[in-house]
Amino acid sequence: xxxxxxxxxxxxxxxxxxxxxxxxxxxxxxxxxxxxxxxxxxxxxxxxxxxxxxxxxxxxxxxxxxxxxxxxxxxxxxxxxxxxxxxxxxxxxxxxxxxxxxxxxxxxxxxxxxxxxxxxxxxxxxxxxxxxxxxxxxxxxxxxxxxxxxxxxxxxxxxxxx
Amino acid sequence: xxxxxxxxxxxxxxxxxxxxxxxxxxxxxxxxxxxxxxxxxxxxxxxxxxxxxxxxxxxxxxxxxxxxxxxxxxxxxxxxxxxxxxxxxxxxxxxxxxxxxxxxxxxxxxxxxxxxxxxxxxxxxxxxxxxxxxxxxxxxxxxxxxxxxxxxxxxxxxxxxxxxxxxxxxxxxxxxxxxxxxxxxxxxxxxxxxxxxxxxxxxxxxxxxxxxxxxxxxxxxxxxxxxxxxxxxxxxxxxxxxxxxxxxxxxxxxxxxxxxxxxxxxxxxxxxxxxxxxxxxxxxxxxxxxxxxxxxxxxxxxxxxxxxxxxxxxxxxxxxxxxxxxxxxxxxxxxxxxxxxxxxxxxxxxxxxxxxxxxxxxxxxxxxxxxxxxxxxxxxxxxxxxxxxxxxxxxxxxxxxxxxxxxxxxxxxxxxxxx
Numbered sequence: 205x206x207x208x209x210x211x212x213x214x215x216x217x218x219x220x221x222x223x224x225x226x227x228x229x230x231x232x233x234x235x236x237x238x239x240x241x242x243x244x245x246x247x248x249x250x251x252x253x254x255x256x257x258x259x260x261x262x263x264x265x266x267x268x269x270x271x272x273x274x275x276x277x278x279x280x281x282x283x284x285x286x287x288x289x290x291x292x293x294x295x296x297x298x299x300x301x302x303x304x305x306x307x308x309x310x311x312x313x314x315x316x317x318x319x320x321x322x323x324x325x326x327x328x329x330x331x332x333x334x335x336x337x338x339x340x341x342x343x344x345x346x347x348x349x350x351x352x353x354x355x356x357x358x359x360x361x362x363x364x365x366x
Numbered sequence: 367x368x369x370x371x372x373x374x375x376x377x378x379x380x381x382x383x384x385x386x387x388x389x390x391x392x393x394x395x396x397x398x399x400x401x402x403x404x405x406x407x408x409x410x411x412x413x414x415x416x417x418x419x420x421x422x423x424x425x426x427x428x429x430x431x432x433x434x435x436x437x438x439x440x441x442x443x444x445x446x447x448x449x450x451x452x453x454x455x456x457x458x459x460x461x462x463x464x465x466x467x468x469x470x471x472x473x474x475x476x477x478x479x480x481x482x483x484x485x486x487x488x489x490x491x492x493x494x495x496x497x498x499x500x501x502x503x504x505x506x507x508x509x510x511x512x513x514x515x516x517x518x519x520x521x522x523x524x525x526x527x528x529x530x531x532x533x534x535x536x537x538x539x540x541x542x543x544x545x546x547x548x549x550x551x552x553x554x555x556x557x558x559x560x561x562x563x564x565x566x567x568x569x570x571x572x573x574x575x576x577x578x579x580x581x582x583x584x585x586x587x588x589x590x591x592x593x594x595x596x597x598x599x600x601x602x603x604x605x606x607x608x609x610x611x612x613x614x615x616x617x618x619x620x621x622x623x624x625x626x627x628x629x630x631x632x633x634x635x636x637x638x639x640x641x642x643x644x645x646x647x648x649x650x651x652x653x654x655x656x657x658x659x660x661x662x663x664x665x666x667x668x669x670x671x672x673x674x675x676x677x678x679x680x681x682x683x684x685x686x687x688x689x690x691x692x693x694x695x696x697x698x699x700x701x702x703x704x705x706x707x708x709x710x711x712x713x714x715x716x717x718x719x720x721x722x723x724x725x726x727x728x729x730x731x732x733x734x735x736x737x738x739x740x741x742x743x744x745x746x747x748x749x750x751x752x753x754x755x756x757x758x759x760x761x762x763x764x765x766x767x768x769x770x771x772x773x774x775x776x777x778x779x780x781x782x783x784x785x
Contacts, residue, residue: 215751226433226440295505
């Protein structure tokens with residue numbers, strides 16, 4: 205498991221350049237351009253189970269969803285951030301991608317420290333320190349845990365149809 | 367304790383008497399805005415649409431504007447699929463290429479009305495706060511779900527009150543004001559908040575208010591809203607709206623705010639945001655003289671008639687410097703036709719400007735006006751992110767239409783007061 209660390213105000217153009225937004229929509233088309241203008245190493249080397257640790261206002265800018273779709277597709281386990289931009293935060297829930305707002309954990313992390321997350325207890329372990337993070341409200345967790353908003357919506361429509 | 371605008375609208379839209387900050391409510395928006403990304407949105411749910419149908423064909427407003435006319439086979443296919451969807455599902459609120467930029471069209475066609483709740487798969491959906499609507503951006507997946515169910519959840523945001531005092535000086539525009547505010551509070555200064563504008567808003571025109579609300583998202587705001595006053599009502603009646611189409615709602619005087627910020631409008635200087643973030647604020651004096659390869663006037667932020675007017679006044683009888691190029695992009699067909707009628711297009715073209723078809727054009731770097739490595743652009747758009755205009759080794763400066771027009775004359779960043 206690798207931790208990818210990035211700074212403050214990382215915008216959606218850096219996560220997925222605007223010039224591709226109307227030509228790449230499928231996860232496999234998104235992957236080669238993921239984080240293209242932020243970190244050229246990322247898309248070739250990211251592995252399922254990797255974690256991102258990011259600064260404040262991560263994902264600011266456009267409402268394009270290729271960043272959240274792409275990060276979910278390549279298997280990012282979670283993104284731990286100081287704070288997230290609103291549309292990005294919402295989009296992550298819609299894709300079933302886990303975001304954790306925990307500024308203290310972000311500040312504690314330095315290169316090569318081991319990071320583990322206990323989702324049941326809402327605790328992040330970094331080195332020998334632990335950090336609690338708030339649980340999402342149940343109605344939002346239900347969307348994320350269904351695997352994303354479309355899966356959740358389909359379930360709801362099926363139930364209504366019965 | 368009184369209620370904020372956000373509390374009042376979200377209570378109404380969720381059929382609740384009262385809502386508290388942080389509460390999650392289920393809402394049925396009045397409209398869902400989509401653009402060229404409609405192709406991707408409907409492709410996610412093509413089977414579901416066949417099975418369940420569309421929730422309400424009057425919910426979506428679809429405007430083709432992002433890559434228009436199509437730049438290649440893929441974008442042409444997107445447009446074709448959208449036109450077929452519109453036909454098959456009897457979508458009434460459809461505006462094909464050439465009508466304008468979605469946000470300008472939504473406003474001009476009278477969808478952006480006071481107290482309406484409008485969600486859109488575009489981050490600048492927050493523009494409609496200029497007319498007293500609650501509007502905000504969502505992703506494509508959520509737009510897909512809304513097409514099927516007509517409902518979604520919203521968390522009631524905390525609110526920030528910004529109080530304007532006095533008047534802006536000559537050549538200082540709404541763009542300078544919003545760049546100044548974002549510079550002051552930062553690109554996340556209003557993250558998640560509902561921003562309300564209070565005070566001497568009567569000194570700001572509808573065009574001014576649209577520019578300001580449009581950039582609400584650049585400080586992280588969920589929505590950015592102006593009160594409805596005589597200026598709003600006059601505008602709405604000019605586009606054919608009737609008072610029966612909407613209700614008027616505003617915050618109580620004793621509403622609770624997370625933050626209150628006062629801005630003395632007479633102290634706002636001509637402003638520029640330098641690469642590569644919108645909050646990298648400078649006064650014009652700090653950046654004057656930087657050589658510019660491309661000047662861009664237009665977009666949903668600053669492509670309205672008043673923007674073209676000030677540029678035409680500055681460029682009248684003058685020429686664009688041979689060391690730069692000027693692109694002009696009217697925000698809608700209506701703006702374009704009015705600008706032709708009033709002679710602005712003639713003036714700008716004679717000065718050497720290239721007039722582009724109405725749409726999003728160079729702003730997002732997908733086509734038209736893409737920059738080369740090492741080039742600098744001064745733009746009236748809302749974002750100067752690295753790579754935004756199609757090349758990650760170029761630089762974008764954000765400024766008002768007056769600064770862009772003045773800079774075009776000299777090929778370097780120029781204070782319009784000195785022209």
